[in-house]
Amino acid sequence: QVQLQQSGAELAKPGSSVKISCKASGYTFTSYYISWIKQTTGQGLEYIGYINTGSGGTNYNEKFKGKATLTVDKSSSTAFMQLSSLTPDDSAVYYCARAGSFDYWGQGVMVTVSS
């Protein structure tokens, strides 16, 4: 069965970075792009961007350029998202999902930015 397993919750200080992982199983990893989504109570669901899991090519929502960096390791069927220069506004739950119709989602990673 298709699964996207994300890494655990993160507590980070302002100005630091975190790297979240999303490990895929149950399908051919390079057959689907991976998208990333941010969810907060205030802003709802926001689309961050996607990565082409075959080529590593990326496309970012303008709002998240410079904030998020998407990478992939095909050998381990894992996609990564690094969030940099963290501020309290980056506190959220971050999901990975198979791009297209977003048919499968990871369980989400709660990132808390606090001094």
Add this chain to the structure above:
Amino acid sequence: DVVMTQTPVSLPVSLGGQASISCRSSQSLVHSNGNTYLHWYLQKPGQSPQLLIYRVSNRFSGVPDRFSGSGSGTDFTLKISRVEPEDLGDYYCLQSTHFPNTFGAGTKLELK
């Protein structure tokens, strides 16, 4: 960016009753390839969103036929008939025709 206007914000329903959620986009969601990439999700408390309907009217695997989607262009509807307790939660529409993909703000389906 395409703005997805989802209504109502809150929808009280009775078990066994019917619910209807609307999603309107600020521009047409018809892709140049002729497909319309409008999808519906349910998010239960503490869980990830789960796909219900893809490309306007196609039920995802395992989704009961109580769920149906319709619409075209800029105007879309999700209908739930014979509401059951497991249907309660937050519903979202998503367009993936245009980049960046954008979500509706959500509709909370709750008991009357």
